[in-house]
Amino acid sequence: MNDVAHTDTSGLSHVFSAALARADQWRELNALARAWADQRAASEHGERYRTQCRTLLGRITRLEFCWAYPGTRLLSALDAALDAGDASAFARLVQRISSTLLSGDYRRDDQAWDLAGDGDGTLLDTAPPDVTGSAQRPYFEVLIVTPTDPSTWMRAGEEMRRLRRPDDPFQYATVHVGSFEDAALAAMVNSNIQSVILVDGFQYASRHQIPDLKAYLARHIQIDQSAAGPGALSTRLARGLRNFRPELDLFLLTDRSPELLAGSDDAAPVRRVFHHVEEPMELHLALLDGIKDRYETPYFDNLKKYATRPIGTFHALPIARGKSVFSSNWIRDMGTFYGTNILFAESSATTGGLDSLLEPTGNIKKMMEATARAFGAKRAYLGTNGTSTSNKIVVQAICKPGDIVVVDRNCHKSHHYGFVLGGAQPYYVEAFPLTQYSMYGAVPLRTIKQALLNCKAEGKLDRVKVIDMTNCTFDGHMYNPKRVMEECLAIKPDLVFLWDEAWFGFARFSPFHRRRTAMGAAAALSEKYRSEAYREQYKAWKAKHADVDDKELLETHCLPDPDKVRIRVYQTNSTHKSMSAFRQGSMMLVWDDDFHKVEGPFEEAFFAHTSTSPNLQLIASLDLARRQMELEGYALTIQMTDLALRLRKTINTHPLISKYFKVATPEDMIPAEFRQSGLTDYGPPNASWAETLEAWDEDEFALDPTRLTLVCGSAGFDGTQFKGMLAERFDIQINKTSRNSILVQTNINNTHSDAALLIKALADMSREIEARLSDGGESGQAQFASRVKSLMTDVPDLPNFSRFHDAFRDDAKGTSNEGHMRPAFFMAYDEDNCEFVRLNSDEIDRRLKDGPPMVSANFVIPYPPGFPIMVPGQVISDDTIAYMRKLDVKEIHGYHAAQGIKMLKPDVLANWSASATQ
Structure with a gap:
């Protein structure tokens, strides 16, 4: 910036x-x-x-x-x-x-x-809102796009002002413009605008002299002045605004036949059509009603009412109503700390307007419908045990035993455990490595397609049910879901896609990020494949590739048959990770043309994993998070992105800080082969924002700018050490680290003061390093250089998934690598089936060289980086052992140094293999 x-x-x-x-x-x-x-x-x-x-x-x-x-x-x-x-x-x-x-x-x-x-x-002529005596009424602005003379706008604003009533729940001011371009610009820059009134007959070109206006608008709204026919600009602008800011309420005032227009496809984006201004009070009420629909929080509203009622509780929740707390001699401070509302709004009952999360029929059902609307899904389900559980629910719902899932080996462990529980066979595919940072990126599309084609060649394509990927990754790698799904559907048109967007829930409300979301891609592809234009495009592609073989399919941008393709997309998001929800609040979003086929299994999986006693405050916070994002998510996501961009530039251009610290750029985090645009970094002088968004539209991978990989190895700090220093000395909390970096996440909670705190901390530490090197002489400088080298240069290679042991494969000679992980997992429950070998023992080296193969009995997951380097049934390879021996992290799930690596015994595997083939 x-x-x-x-x-x-x-x-x-x-x-x-x-x-x-x-x-x-x-x-x-x-x-x-x-x-x-x-x-x-x-x-x-x-x-x-x-x-x-x-x-x-x-x-x-x-x-x-x-x-x-x-x-x-x-x-x-x-x-x-x-x-x-x-x-x-x-x-x-x-x-x-x-x-x-x-x-x-x-x-x-x-x-x-x-x-x-x-x-x-x-x-003022801008018709300010009436706020006297009602300062708590939420405020918004109404954009009026009109062909009338600007000299009449003040009078029109005053007329709308006179419609307002003291008991109106909201207050608004009006903004008048006279053209398509001015309206589009206002909707882009003014996040206070929540409603738009389109009055037929306005002109296209702006009334103002604004350099670069057309280029700025073209970032998000297709510019086409060739619209023909009366009112065509109105409906075109409506479609453009709906795509850019889908939360806006759009109203059309026309002197054409409103009855005919209201039933046409042109009016689909519009909330209501009015016959010009014959009913001004109805228009005023419609504006308020549109805001009310988004503002209403069915569950939270009922919970507030419930908390004010005098209720006797004879159910199994003593903390409800707080009597056991406030009358206590020993835990009264609990009530003082948490307050009365959180205790009065607790119950284990599903009556009194509270509804049931497991069988919603009232306000939770309404809440789920509002959630689906807000996030651009066809259906939405609420998760109260984090996205770890949401992932297991979706995996179990859409997979049955024996189904093959093409999955990123580095996805969250909840996916792997989901395969164990459901009996699906994972076909692990590898993300591109970022060895210098001890982390992985994302899985190339070519790799995913190759996995599908391998299964096709071996006659298993019918068993491939799901493509399961993380978008965006912890470190900010964003897939191009639209392209991934399109090309995979060309190979198998009924594939189901599970996109784990745990860290990416906010993206729906950012027009920059939305293009890279699962639900955004599902909507775009669904519209595309229904169009006649696509049918013609597919017909031409099919004629050109009539005799295409699998090798050519791998190299070609494939198109699916519109008569066969099904859009089946599931997205999970950790609402609590990027929105204002309590911890463990999660959502499952569904766009599935064939959901009727899995609705029963989905409900069963939901029942299996969801508590019958969900936390009411958590559910209410999900309701409120949706409300906030629908009404101000656009502003908040733009602000958090802007703050991240400022942080990136400040750190990387600061004359002192940049000597020891650096925020990794897209060029650092994404290999050139996946950045077809050649984009190296964000913003001028590296690229215009139009070029950046073009790269986001076309490149295979893009980097979320709100996730900053701050490299600290050049300052002599490993990630864990640096994280601790920031917490202890500067009260800065960080979540993820790598060998030589930390992850700085900006979110809707961050302010410029937070950014200044981080910059001050980096500047202070940089000055300390300078002083220490100056005072330490050649010896101190050499020691510092050696430390930096060990962190930045002498980094361990990242291990790839090797293969499943033959005992857990249906076809040991096949090129596809799927395996039965479930039996391997449960074999380890019997200690007699297992052995332990110390990591640094000679036995490890001997068996790597001479055999028998070592097979992992469980998941082994180092934190950081947090991906499983071993899964149950996996043959342990040289590079995995080499990586483990170089690890300097203290937390490795599934591994205890005193015991060693837990493996399945060779004779048990031989017996299992023999019995399995009989």
Whole structure:
């Protein structure tokens, strides 16, 4: 991102978020205005500051028509003070506007809209909301796209203002524009806009002179001026806005036959069609009703009502109503700490409006429907034991024993345990390695297709049921799900896809990230395959590849048959990881054309893994997380991404910090062969944002900018050590580490102050390293260099999955590597079937050389990096042992150094193999 002192929305192609750049510019103008006021107005310095203020205000006002506040009257007052040379008045007005924008007081206090700022009630032409006596009413803005003369807009705004009533649950202000381009720009930059009124007849081109406007709009909305017919621009804009910000309520006012238009496909994105403005109060009520639909939290609302009722509890939950706590002599502090509401809103009953998570018929059912709508799914289910359990539910629901699942070996352990429980056979495929950081990336599409073609060649393709991948990965590698699913469906048109988006739930609400999501891809492909244009495209592709063989299929961008293809997509997300939900809150999102075939098994799996006593507060938090993201997720995800981009640039360009620390770039994290665009890093001067988004659309993999791999090995710190230092010295909490890096995640909770805390910590440590190297002489410098070399250069190779032992394979000679992991897992339950061999013993080396093969009896998962380097039934290879011997982490699940590696005995395997073939 640009530095604050050089933020310039006159060049939109250089700006990630024009809204955040605008806030920076107002603060910059505030500083300049104060400097001008501090100088004598007629002095040389005073005139220079005045000129700078005029230039910057000109840049700011180019986009101010997109927001209701501060409005034209306050801006005119600023111009007047500037023209009159009244530095004091100009500085006061700028300070007031800047601080109001920062605090958001314009949402709550109508005095912020007064011209004089003294509460004289002077109303602005932007029709400020009525907030007197109701400061808690949520505020939003309504975009009105109209062909009427701008001179009438103030009167129109006042007419809408007069429709408002004291008991309205929400308050709004209006923003008027007169063209397609201005409307699209306003919807992009102004996150306060929640509703759009489209009045037929507006023009296409902007009324404003804004450099790079068309390029900025083209990032997210297809620009086409060839729309023909009356009202075509209205419906085209509606479709564009629906794709860009699907949460918006769209209303169409037309003098055409509204009855006919309302039933046409053109009106599909529109919430309601009105016959021009014949019913203004109905329009006002429709605006409020649209917000109410998103604001309503069925479960949370009922839980609040339940908590206020006088209830006698004769069920098995003593903590409910809090009597056992507040009357206690020993745990009364529990009630003091948690408060009364959390205890009054507890119950083990499913009556009284609370509904049942296992058999929802009331408010939980409504909540699930709202969740599906918000996340772009056909169905949604709620998880209360984290996405670990959600993954097991989905795996068990869509797989039966013997089904083959093509799966990333480095996916979360819950998937592997799901295969054990369900009896599915994993076909492990490898992600590309990032050896220098001791981590893996994601699985190349070619690798996935090769696995499918291997199964096809061996007559097993009918058994391949699922493609199971992690998107995005812990370290930020985003797949191109649309392309992956399209090419795999060309090989097997009924494949089911499970995308573990545990860390990526927020992405639905970011137009930048949405293109890389499972549900976004499912919707896009579903629409694509229903179109006549695709049928023609497929017909041409089929004619060109009529005699295509498997080798050519591997090298070709394949297209599926529209008459055979089924869109069957499941997405799990850890709502608590990226949204405002309590820990273990999760969601399962479904877009499955054949869900009727698995609805019964899905319910059974849901029953099997879901507690009959789910935490009510957790369910309510999922309801609230959905509400927040539908109403302000767009703003929050843009802000968190912008903050991450600023952190990246600040760290990597800081003259001192960058000597010892670095945030890995897309070029560092994704090999060139998977970055067909050649994108190396985000933002100018590396690439324009239009080029960046084009890369996100086309490249095989992209890197989520909100996940920052901060390399600390060059500072002499391993990841675990550095994580501890940040926590102990600077109160900075980090989740994941690698051998020489930590993962810094920005989310909707982070602020600029958080970013400043991290930068200050890195700067302080960099200064300490400088001082230590200066004082340590050649010996100290050599020791430091040796430490850095051991962390950054002498890194262990990453082991790939070897193979399942022949005892657990149906065809030991086949090229596909699927295996029966379930019997291997349960064989280890009998200790007589197992042996332990110390990692550094000669026995390990002898058996690697001469045999018999060593076969893992359980999962072995080092943290970090957190992927299983051994699974039950896997033959242990040289590179796995070499990797384990070089590991310097303390936490390895499934391995105890005092015992050694747990293996299945060779004679047990021989007997199993013999009995299995009889």
